[in-house]
Amino acid sequence: MQAMATTRHGRKLTVNRLVRAAIPVAAAIGVASLIARLRRAPTRSPLGDLRRPGSRPRVVVLGAGFGGLSAALGIARGSGDADVVLVDQHNYHLFTPLLYQVAVGLVDSNSITYPLRAVAYRNGIRFVLGEAQGFDVDGKRLLTSAGAIAYDYLVVAMGSVTNFYGLSEVAERALPLKTVGDADAIRNVVLGALELGDVERDADRRCRLLTFPIVGGGPTGLELAGALSALVGDVAGREYPGIRPEEISIQVLEAGGRVLDAMEPATQEIAMRRLRERGVEIRLNSPLSGVSGNDYLVGGGQRLEAEALIWAAGVRGSPLLERLPGQRTRDNRVLVDATLRIPDHQEIFVIGDSAACIPEPGARPLPGTAPVAIQQGTSVARNVRHLLRGEPASAFRYRHPGNLVALGRHAAVAEVLGLVVDGLPAWLLWRAVHLGWLTGLRNRLQVLLDWSLLYVAPRQTEWLRSATRLPPRIPGRRFTSVASERNSEANDSPLSK
Amino acid sequence: MQAMATTRHGRKLTVNRLVRAAIPVAAAIGVASLIARLRRAPTRSPLGDLRRPGSRPRVVVLGAGFGGLSAALGIARGSGDADVVLVDQHNYHLFTPLLYQVAVGLVDSNSITYPLRAVAYRNGIRFVLGEAQGFDVDGKRLLTSAGAIAYDYLVVAMGSVTNFYGLSEVAERALPLKTVGDADAIRNVVLGALELGDVERDADRRCRLLTFPIVGGGPTGLELAGALSALVGDVAGREYPGIRPEEISIQVLEAGGRVLDAMEPATQEIAMRRLRERGVEIRLNSPLSGVSGNDYLVGGGQRLEAEALIWAAGVRGSPLLERLPGQRTRDNRVLVDATLRIPDHQEIFVIGDSAACIPEPGARPLPGTAPVAIQQGTSVARNVRHLLRGEPASAFRYRHPGNLVALGRHAAVAEVLGLVVDGLPAWLLWRAVHLGWLTGLRNRLQVLLDWSLLYVAPRQTEWLRSATRLPPRIPGRRFTSVASERNSEANDSPLSK
Incomplete structure (x- = not known):
């Protein structure tokens, strides 16, 4: 395969023209590279010191999501007198707000992961790949699969797990959307259903394959529904000629009486209208209540037939949080004081989805969103620096920047500066904010390219069966079990003469 | 996660500056989009006709690699009087020459797959996702997992499978490099070994983890070795501070006495020298002969300790080819006549890796390379058009365009126009040729971006454990089985005080 070829597939674009087109891109990247290299001042990772008992105070941050990463970077950059150890079960940071776009093949999972080792190396942080397994609170040690790690201060930013509210049968079948693997699985299941639907002739099975219920009317559920409708509009009847869009x-x-529960009524209104215009059915007061045979049960006992059910209904604190001292909420988040610490263990901070932070007596805890986590991380970093200097910690104050929800192609709704903005302006704002907010130049350019190419190139509809397991209930039968003998196949192929 | 945030990780790059930088990119893409749309003339896929017995002749192409895709497109574009059905077990075309770059995290797997449904839709080809299961040669039907498909002409372009030369124990452990899943698996195993090596303190286990043998001194093996040395140079001692590059x-x-067997001695010379300069050990006359306990055996019985052994030693025709009539070579490729057909079945063409095409009596069969497959596909398309018009088929003549082998960063060797070119010019040529040769604008831009970003942004070292299974012999113990009780962990953690 390594030899040259002069013949190519696809449109004609000579090497010449390509090289000419590449020159300005290369030049721009060259300049950016120079700037980046001048800015970069790599610090050696303090591995040598950490292998021996350290003389400097050590801050261990558990979890490299929005909260943990923000805390670790804030401490490492702001203070030369502490060692920072960052522990995560993955060696990458995941930009979760774009996860739903991975699930519909709009952006690639690689574009929203950022390697933690690179971040750690540049900022003098020691990164440890490991799963948390417990807390030795008295001995001040975090127990992980990579060994015990002693700390002077511990920042717990473990995030959350999907909450199935006790519906174990649903949990076995439904597709959650928390990890890269989840997003890849949803993509494969959705595209797999289109592949199967394209050749399925039985009406009931077609209907079952082409029904995509999304449980949960929060931002994640609505954004996924909008993106899914755009995917369908792009490919049904065209690239999948056997499927009509209306099927x-x-x-x-x-479950409740309205979508986007925490937002303005005007926002809820707009979201419902825009999604309905795009062919999404919104069923209010329709909790998923269980499984019956092959079907799901909705609310009062209605049956719902579907292969791919996506679960975007809620999260709860990681089960491991039960091993921390102090109180927890019903959804297993740790109650923290105004400085985000456990009341009786002032050396332990808990932030982000792991924490229940009640801004004022009687109020509801802050929601598990990225802005809350990031601001809490920054606050912890500032307080750790204060504490290391013997100064008191200050209380955390949350500043709400607004809300943004994407609703499919060229549509979104935004709450900014007390206004509710609709349509294309909101959509452009959504894209600009998320692009600016992404971690790293690489990811920004990759996502920008992915988004732009949708207007030029075909949809990414590759069904990478080998890359992820399919859930057991999406049948592989069509593609695996037909006998190879000459006369055994039932004569139902649409293609046999 | 859908709300706005003003704080970000990573270097400061305001939304403003980003938007300014995006304008020229967006403008360029806009223009390209317009051109693309003007050029695109989508034809309806002939699904309706195919469900009924067709009145027009039907050409079925099995396999959408270089050969099959080139044949299908050639027939569909050149002839309005035949229906073309393209069958593949994946719904994407894979640009295999860049597969080794996926294995080292240089480019993303998404950048080298191209959705077949989009190609089919634009060219009036009917695409069927299905695995071939047999041939009903007398009834002129191809048997697939999606049903039987009747044909007037059949083009078999199934490619090849990895050849382990009967070493079944090796086959169970070694990592081949034929599919997207293979490349993702190698990437995860290599990065996993670095993760484990970074914290492993036992010298023997470190050595075992950090030894990467590649079996096979052909182009694939050498290109992978060069790319792997570049990866190691980028991250060892820096992002993985616990690993020294020389470890x-x-x-x-x-197995034989020289690398790049089919190329010029000067080329072989250069390849060996360049790779050795980059720290790659090249062991000639060293066939892998089997497995002994945990170790591999090389040649006369030398032991080789390694977790991740990569297999790039050869291919053979798919086992299913045994069900075709006619003769086959020892490596299970089908012997074809000068017009690339089976002598006694002139309605069946066999091309690419599936075929043994002997250009003149006594000569060796043409190699299984992309240029051979593409030129054969073009030849078949021309001959099918002739045959449909009642004209005779003409003989296939191969024009060898040269050889190109990449040898790590900024190094390659090229055989062009009778010259052997070395160093940076060869490397630039390699990149230009492969970029131009890639299928589709999206993939070209994505790969260009991936390549360029290596000079600006950190390496992609995300170890996506959830995305692919690890082979059983890479132990997960470090990350899963350490007990969580307070006192149970052996005091060997480099991090405990």
Whole structure:
């Protein structure tokens, strides 16, 4: 395969023209590279010191999501007198707000992961790949699969796990959306259903394959529904000529009486209208209540037939948080004081989805969103620096920057500066904010390219069966079990003469 | 996670500056989009006709690699009087020459796959996702997992499978490099070994983890070795501070007395020298002969200790080819006549890796390379058009365009126009040729971006454990089985005080 070829598939674009087109890109990247290299001042990672008992105070940060990463970077950059150890079960930071776009093949999972080792190396942080397994609070040690790590201050930013509210049968079948693997699985299941639907002739099985229920009317559920409708619009009847767009049913099942519970009524209104315009069915007061045979049960006992059910209904604190001292909420988040610490263990901070931070007596805890986590991380970093200098810690104050929800192609809704903005301006704002907010130049350029190419190149509809396991209930039968003998196949192929 | 945030990780790059930088990119893409849309003339896929017995002749192409895709497109574009059905077990075309770059995290797997449904839709080809399961030669039907498909002409372009030369124990452990899943698996195993090596303190286990043997001194083996040495140079001692670059051993095991067997002696010379300069050990006359306990055996019985052994030693025709009539070579490729057809079945063409095409009596069969496959596909398309018009088929003549082998960063060797070119010019040529040769604008831009970003942004070292299974012999113990009780961990953690 390594030899040259002069013949190519696809449109004609000579090497010459390509090289000419590449020159300005290369030049721009060259300049950016120079700037980046001048800015970069790599610090040696303090591995040598950490192998021996350290003389400097050590801050251990558990979890490299928005909260943990923000805390670790804040401490490492702001203070030369502490060692920072960052522990995560993955060696990358995941930009979760774009996860739903991975699930519909809009951006690639690689574009929203950022290597933690690179971040650690540049900032003098020691990164440890390991799963947390417990807390030795008295001995001040974090127990992980990579060994015990002693700390002077511990920042717990473990995030959350999907909450199935005790519906174990649903949990076995439904597709959550928390990790890269989840997003890849949803993508493969959705594209797999289109592949199967394209050749399925039985009406009931077609209907079952082409019904995509999404449980949960929060931002994640709505954004996924909108993106899914755009995917369907792009490929049904064209790249999948056997599927008519109207055969596909995208449903949002919301247990309560309204979507986007925490936002303004005007925002809720707009979201419902925009999604309905795009063919999404929104079913209010429709909690998923269980499984019956092959079907799901909704609310009062209605049956719902579907292969791929996506779960975007809620999260709870990681089970491991039960091993921390102090109180927890019903959804297993740790109650923290105004400085984000456990009341009786002032050396332990808990932030982000792991924490229940009640801004004022009687108020609801702050939601598990990225802005809350990032601001808490920054606050912890500042307080750790204060504490190391013997100064008191100050209380955390949350500044709410607004809300943004994408609703499919060229549509979104935004709450900014007390206004509710709709349509294309909101959509452009959504994209600009998320692009600016992404970690790292590489990811920004990759996502920008992914988004732009949708207007030029075909959709990414590769069904990478080998890359992720399919859930057991998406049948592989069509592609694996047909016998190879000459006369055994049932004569139902649409293609046999 | 959907709300806005003003704080970000990483270097400061305001939304403003980003938007300014995006304008020229967006403008360029806009223009390209317009051109693309003007050029695109989508034809309806002939699904309706195919469900009924067709009145027009039907050409079925099995396999959408270089050969099959080139044949299908050639027939569909050149002839309005035949239906073309393209069958593949994946719904994407894979640009295999860059697969080794996926294995080292240089480019992303998404950048080298191209959705077949989009190609089919634009060219009036009917695409069927299915695995071939047999041939009903007398009834002129191809048997697939998606049903039987009747044909008037059949083009078999199934490619090849990895050849382990009967070493079944090796086959169970070694990592081949044929599919997207293979490349992702190698990437995860290599990065996993670095993660484990970074914290492993036992010298023997470190050595075992950090030894990367590559079996096969052909182009694939050498290109992978060169790319792996570049990866190691980028991250060892820096992002993986616990690993010194000299601890890592990259070895190429070649059974014969020279690498790049089919190329010029000068080329072989240059390849060996360049790779050795980059720290790659090249072991000639060192066939892998089997497995002994945990170790591999090389040649006369030398033991080789390694976790991740990569297999790039050869291919053979798919086992299914045995069900075709006619003769086959020892490596299970189908012997074809001068027009690339099976002598006694002139309606069946066999091309690419599936075919043994002997250009003149006594000569060796043409190699299984992309240029051979593409030129054969073009030849088949021309001959099918002739045959449909009642004209005779003409003989296939191969024009060898030269050879190109990449040898790590800024190094390659090229055989062009009778010259052997070395160093940076060869490397630039390699990149230009492969970029131009890639399928589709999206993939070209993505790969260009991936390549360029290496000079600006950190390496992609995300170890996506959830995305692919690890082979059983890479132990997960470090990350899963350490007990969580307070006192149970052996006091060997480098991090405990």
